[in-house]
Every structure is written in structure tokens, then in C-alpha cells.
Amino acid sequence: MPQARYILALDQGTTSSRSIIFNHTGDIVATAQQEFPQIYPHPGWVEHDPMAIWSSQNATAADALSKANLTTDDIAAVGLTNQRETTIVWDKSTGKPIYNAIVWQDRRTADYCRELHKDGLEGMISQRTGLRIDPYFAGTKLRWILENVAGARQKATDGKLLFGTVDSWLLWQLTGGKVHATDITNASRTLLYNIETDSWDDELLRLFDIPRCMLPEVRSSSEIYGSVQRNLLPADTPIAGIAGDQHAALFGQACFEPGMAKNTYGTGCFLLMQMGDQPVRSQNNLLTTVAWRIGDHTEYALEGSVFVGGAVIQWLRDELELVRDVHELNRLAASVEDSNGLFLVPAFTGLGAPHWDPYARGAAFGMTRGTNRAHFCRAALESIAYQSADLITAMQKDSGLSLQQLRADGGAAQSDTLLQFQADLLQQTVVRPSCTETTAMGAAYLAGLAVGCWDSPAAVARNWQSERSFEPVRDAGEMQALRDGWDQAVARSKGWAE
Numbered sequence: 001m002p003q004a005r006y007i008l009a010l011d012q013g014t015t016s017s018r019s020i021i022f023n024h025t026g027d028i029v030a031t032a033q034q035e036f037p038q039i040y041p042h043p044g045w046v047e048h049d050p051m052a053i054w055s056s057q058n059a060t061a062a063d064a065l066s067k068a069n070l071t072t073d074d075i076a077a078v079g080l081t082n083q084r085e086t087t088i089v090w091d092k093s094t095g096k097p098i099y100n101a102i103v104w105q106d107r108r109t110a111d112y113c114r115e116l117h118k119d120g121l122e123g124m125i126s127q128r129t130g131l132r133i134d135p136y137f138a139g140t141k142l143r144w145i146l147e148n149v150a151g152a153r154q155k156a157t158d159g160k161l162l163f164g165t166v167d168s169w170l171l172w173q174l175t176g177g178k179v180h181a182t183d184i185t186n187a188s189r190t191l192l193y194n195i196e197t198d199s200w201d202d203e204l205l206r207l208f209d210i211p212r213c214m215l216p217e218v219r220s221s222s223e224i225y226g227s228v229q230r231n232l233l234p235a236d237t238p239i240a241g242i243a244g245d246q247h248a249a250l251f252g253q254a255c256f257e258p259g260m261a262k263n264t265y266g267t268g269c270f271l272l273m274q275m276g277d278q279p280v281r282s283q284n285n286l287l288t289t290v291a292w293r294i295g296d297h298t299e300y301a302l303e304g305s306v307f308v309g310g311a312v313i314q315w316l317r318d319e320l321e322l323v324r325d326v327h328e329l330n331r332l333a334a335s336v337e338d339s340n341g342l343f344l345v346p347a348f349t350g351l352g353a354p355h356w357d358p359y360a361r362g363a364a365f366g367m368t369r370g371t372n373r374a375h376f377c378r379a380a381l382e383s384i385a386y387q388s389a390d391l392i393t394a395m396q397k398d399s400g401l402s403l404q405q406l407r408a409d410g411g412a413a414q415s416d417t418l419l420q421f422q423a424d425l426l427q428q429t430v431v432r433p434s435c436t437e438t439t440a441m442g443a444a445y446l447a448g449l450a451v452g453c454w455d456s457p458a459a460v461a462r463n464w465q466s467e468r469s470f471e472p473v474r475d476a477g478e479m480q481a482l483r484d485g486w487d488q489a490v491a492r493s494k495g496w497a498e
Contacts, residue, residue, distance in 0.1 A: 005076040007448045008064065008234060009440035012057050012082045012166050013245070014103065019060035020440040021068050021075075024453065026463035028437060029070075032063035039100060044107040047100035050088045053166060054173045062233045072234035077224075078174070079241035079447030081248040081439050082166035084189050087141035089152070089214070090169070092162050095177055099149050101166070102141040109140035121207070128194045128201055130279060130288030132356070138165060139191030143208045156211045163214040165190070167242050174239055176229035182216040183242035184298065188290040193218070195279055195290060198298075221247070221292040222446040241446030245439045246270045247292055249409060250301060252442030253433065254464040256457050259404040261395070262438070263388050265412035267314075268352070269306035271391045274299065275399060284394035285354040294449065294457075302398055304353035304391035310412040312346040312380045322373045326415075333377040334417045341366040343489035344379040347496075354394040355490065359498040365489045381415060385422040386486045392426060406430045409438045416468075423470040424479055434467040 006029060011018040017036065021029040034056040039047040065071070085104035090097045102108070116125070116133045125133055135141070142163050146153045155161050164172065168182045187193040187200075192210065194201035200215055219225060224238045243251065246264065250272045253262040261273040272291070279288050279300040291301040308315075313329055316322045323329040343365045350358035364379070392403055406428060408419055413432055423430040435441060445460045447453075454460050472479075 005453065006068070006070060006074055007077055007079060007444040007453060008061060008075050008237070009079045009081065009444040009447070010057055010061060010170065011245075011440040011443065012053060012080070012170060014083045014105070017053065017057040017060050018440065019057070019064040020437055020444070021064050021070065022441060022444040026435060026441060028435065030064045030068035032060040032067060034060050042108075044110075046103040046106045048086065048103055050090070050097040050101045050169060053101065054170065057170060058173070058232065065233055072237060075234040075237050076453050077238050077240040077447040077451045078228060078234065079443030079445075080167050080170055080239065081243055081245050081443035082170070082186070084165065084186060084244040084246065085136055085138045085141075086166050087138045087145070087163070088166065088169045089142065089145050089161055089163050090172075091155075092160050095172070098152055098161065099145050102145065104136060106141065107135045109135040109144055112140055112143070125191065125204070128196060128204065129191055130188065130195050130281075131191055132287065133191075137189060137191040139204070139208050139210070142210055146210065156214050159211075159213045161214055162216070163210075164216050167244070168216045171225060171239060171242070174228050174232065175226040179226040180216045181219050181225055183221045184218055184290050184293045185221055185244045185247040186242070187218045189244060195288070220294060222294045222450045224450055238451060239447070240450035241443050241448070243292055243443060243446055246272055246303065247290070247301070248440075248442030248446070249438045250274065250442065251292055251445060252438035252440070253407040253409065254457070254461040255407060256461060257404065259399075259401040260407070261392070261403060261405075262407045262409065265309055265384060265408060265410035265418070267309060267311045269309035269384065269388055269410075270303065271306075271388055271395075272301045272303045273392075273395045273399065273401070273403070275301055280399050282394070282398045284397050285356050286391070286394055286398060287353070292446070294446075302395045304394060306384070306387040306391070307349050307352040308346040309384050309387070310410070311348075312344070312383055313412065315346070315348070316376065316380055322376055329377045329380070330415050330417060332374040333381050333415075336374045336378050339379040339382055340371055340375045341368065342371055342375050342379040343486055344376065344383045345489050345493040346380070346383050347493050351490070351494070354390060355494070357494045359496060360494045361496040363489065363493040363496070365492065366485070378417070381418045382421055384412060384418060385425050386483070388422060389425045389483065403428050408432050409436045416470075419470045420473070423472045424474040425483065427472045427476050427479065430470040431466050432468050432470075434465040
């Protein structure tokens with residue numbers, strides 16, 4: 001690929017839309033970002049205006065090109081990555097949404113999910129989709145829109161409505177309504193896609209009462225889906241890569257071998273471990289998900305989600321007012337050797353994988369007269385590492401694979417104290433890459449592979465660089481004793497609100 005050619009990654013997230021331009025060596029050339037409003041109609045409901053998603057994403061693409069002083073001719077391809085599970089339904093003829101986007105965080109379908117559990121459908125749905133019955137996923141959101149928006153069900157049955165996750169919505173807009181498609185990573189997060197038969201599942205569509213004609217065509221994660229329409233930037237450029245955000249980050253972290261894993265230390269933590277070309281069924285409450293598909297080759301991952309990761313830092317700052325900012329928290333946490341026996345379980349909204357206890361609540365155990373705010377800061381960071389270690393342990397049990405290396409990204413991964421404790425806890429290397437924009441990078445690589453900018457994942461892997469590596473320095477026996485203490489604390493936090 002000539003040095004003058006670049007890849008534009010559109011990174012559509014939960015609170016903002018971003019566009020990042022990468023060169024052939026994976027370096028960032030320009031970045032543009034625009035936030036958009038969050039809508040909370042009722043407690044537990046979270047929505048976005050689909051037109052605000054589109055307009056903000058479109059604006060950042062033009063802004064990034066301007067900042068880089070590049071033209072359409074300089075862009076070899078566009079890659080898309082998106083907040084997963086967020087659900088949009090729009091009119092096929094007008095292109096207008098019939099309701100706001102229902103965001104992945106939204107819990108309005110919890111009662112319906114409880115009914116499905118009571119009907120004994122968890123096993124069947126999990127076997128087909130690799131997922132759990134939970135409001136998190138798109139299928140129950142789509143059903144809610146059809147049930148609750150006036151006239152929607154009839155219009156859907158008549159073939160007048162289209163459904164998509166955010167990637168499909170952006171692809172439709174970018175191509176001027178010519179392409180209604182999604183990639184397999186996003187399809188596999190809907191509760192409607194059968195990862196065994198590799199197709200939309202007719203029985204699940206009947207269960208959720210969703211007309212098949214609404215659904216996008218499922219394509220690979222790296223191919224030319226269509227071209228950007230001429231009145232947009234970058235005009236006539238092929239759109240050539242799509243993956244949900246966590247899958248894109250796994251690809252951007254070059255986790256191409258079974259046993260390699262990445263953890264995104266964000267508000268929550270999303271940990272994915274590469275499983276190779278066979279789906280591994282979890283016996284430890286994890287999700288089986290498609291990692292990506294390139295050509296006709298599909299790879300899979302195990303995924304675990306921590307509900308409160310970096311959010312525990314925000315809690316100490318905003319609610320307890322123990323620190324002014326994250327820098328002060330990191331400084332205080334590093335000022336003490338350990339948490340002085342304090343365990344902080346940040347189960348503010350229950351516990352995610354592998355516990356799945358919605359009735360757990362936040363708790364602090366082991367306080368003494370000598371416990372101070374530095375110990376609280378330390379315990380907060382350690383709680384993120386403990387929760388992530390629980391996921392790794394579950395993944396290793398499920399897969400029979402040993403963790404090769406944990407690659408870290410996300411805002412909280414800037415904490416050396418956190419990553420060193422994570423390495424000690426896992427007794428394994430934790431690596432922070434030199435470029436932490438791994439989600440956008442993954443989308444760029446998938447697009448670039450489709451148009452020949454890179455010839456193989458191996459060429460992508462050569463671009464990946466470590467900024468810092470954290471090796472375990474504490475004794476395994478000492479760390480196991482700490483994990484035992486953590487397990488006790490978690491057990492005592494469970495079922496509190498039941």
C-alpha cells in the first residue's frame with residue numbers, strides 16, 4: 001500500500017461518535033469526536049436519536065479528513081465499528097426511524113426475559129446463540145418496538161420496515177439506502193442468529209414474533225459492502241470492514257492465536273479470549289460469541305463482562321468525594337503497598353459474569369481503624385483486577401487453554417498500579433499497547449485487508465507494538481490468599497437485595 005493511502009475508521013460509541021484516520025503502519029493521522037445526547041424516558045430506559053447518531057458520525061468523518069488535510073482520493077477504505085446490541089427500526093421507503101434507538105444498557109424488557117426464563121427456554125436459546133436471555137441483547141428490544149409503536153407490527157409484516165444494529169443503520173445511510181447488511185459479529189449479538197447453522201434462526205424469529213423480511217443480510221467482517229454515496233465524504237470510497245466494538249478491539253489487539261485475550265478497562269470491563277475456529281460452550285456463565293469472519297473462515301471467542309470497572313473510580317470521585325480526579329486516585333493507590341486487608345466489591349448494579357447475581361450489592365469488607373483513603377483507592381483499583389481475574393479463570397476452565405498474554409486497553413489501563421496488580425493476580429504478563437485506540441484500529445485493519453492494504457492478519461500483527469509490559473513480581477501463594485479473601489467478600493455481597 002502506498003504511503004499516501006489511508007484507512008478511515010468510523011467508531012460509533014455509546015456517548016460519542018468518532019472518526020480516526022490510520023496510515024499503513026497503524027499510526028493515527030487524525031481524530032475527530034462529537035458527543036450526542038443520552039435520552040432517559042423512564043428509570044432503566046436508555047435511548048438515542050438515530051439521526052443524532054448518524055449526523056454526529058458523518059460530521060466527524062469530514063472533520064477528520066480536514067484535520068489530516070486529506071481528500072477522498074487519499075482514503076483506500078472505510079471501516080465501521082459500533083456500540084453493540086443497540087436497536088434501530090426505520091421505514092424502508094423514507095429512511096426515517098419509527099422510534100428512538102434502544103441502547104444496549106436499556107432494561108425495559110426485563111419482565112419479558114423473566115417470562116422466557118420461567119418457560120424454560122434458557123437452554124435452547126443459549127445453545128443456538130451462545131448468549132443468555134437478557135435485556136442486553138437486541139432481539140427483545142426489537143420485539144418491544146414492534147409491540148409498542150403504533151402500526152409497527154403491520155408495517156413490518158408488510159415488508160415496510162427494516163431492523164438493524166448501529167452498523168447496519170450507518171451502512172444504510174452511507175450507501176444512500178442501497179445496502180441493508182450487517183456483519184456476523186453484530187448478528188451474533190441479537191438473540192436471533194444461530195451460530196451452529198450460521199443463519200437467522202426461524203424458531204427464534206417465531207418465538208420473538210419478528211418478520212424475517214426486516215433483517216439485514218449477514219456478511220463477513222472484512223469485505224466490500226458498498227461505497228459511500230457521492231454527496232458524503234469520503235465519496236465513492238469502499239466500505240470494507242465491520243465489527244462490533246469488542247470484536248474490533250480483539251482484532252486491533254492482534255489476538256489471533258487461541259488463548260490470547262484482551263481486556264477493555266472502561267466504565268465496565270469487556271474481556272474476550274480467542275478460541276480459534278470452533279465455538280467453545282461455556283459451563284461457567286460466559287458468552288460464546290463470533291470473534292470475526294474473514295472470507296469463509298470464522299473464529300470464535302469467549303466473552304465476559306464486568307458491570308462496574310472504571311466506574312468504581314468515578315464513584316470514589318463523585319459520590320464519596322475521596323479524590324478530585326483519577327490522577328490523585330492513582331497517586332494515592334501507589335502510595336501504599338497494599339489495601340491493608342480491605343476488599344471493595346463494587347456490585348452497585350449486581351454482579352456480571354461469571355456470577356450473574358442481579359441482587360448483589362456493593363460492599364466493603366476488612367476495614368480496621370487503620371484503613372484510610374489511600375487503602376480505599378488501592379482497593380478500588382484491585383477490585384477491577386479481581387473481577388477480571390474471575391473472568392480469566394472461568395475462560396481457562398471452559399476452554400482448557402492457558403492464558404498466553406493479556407492485552408489491555410481502555411481508560412483505566414493507563415493505571416500502572418492496576419496493570420501490575422493484574423499481572424501479579426494472574427501470574428501472567430499484561431501488556432499495554434502503544435496505541436490504545438484498538439477498537440477503531442481493528443475496524444481499519446478489517447477494511448484494509450478487504451482492499452489489499454494489508455495482505456494477511458500476520459501483516460497486521462507486525463504493526464502491533466507494546467508500550468509497556470507488566471510481569472508478575474509477587475509470589476503466587478500470596479496472590480492466591482488474596483483471591484481467597486476476594487472470593488469471601490463476593491460471596492457475602494451476593495443476594496443482598498433479594
